[in-house]
Amino acid sequence: MLVLKRKVGEVVRIANDIEVHILAVEGDIIKLGFEAxxxxxILRSELYDEIKAENEQSVMSNDSNTKEMLKKLKFSNSDKNKN
Structure with missing residues (x-):
């Protein structure tokens, strides 16, 4: 992790096309501006984590639905093979 001290009005550059602007410091709150x-x-980490959890839950749900559909398909095919 890179740790920097910056003053209001200063900019941190990430690669060629991302800038993080230090806009204000109000008590223990720092206001940042991002240009990209x-x-x-660009997401706050709590939103990123929430979206990631929802996506994982959706995948698990889809996996469960797919398994159930495969079971039904196998059952249906075994009935056809008996005839």
Missing amino acids: PKHIQ
Whole structure:
């Protein structure tokens, strides 16, 4: 982890096209501004974690649904093979 001290008005650059601006310091709150290309998504970590958890839950749900559908398909095919 890189740790920097910056003052209000200063900028930190990430790669060629991302800038983090230090906008204000109010008590223990720091206001940051981000400039990045539109295709780069910038999220607070708690939102990122929430989205990740929802996606994982969706995948697990889809896996469960897929397994259930496969069971039904196997059962259906075994009935056809008996005839």
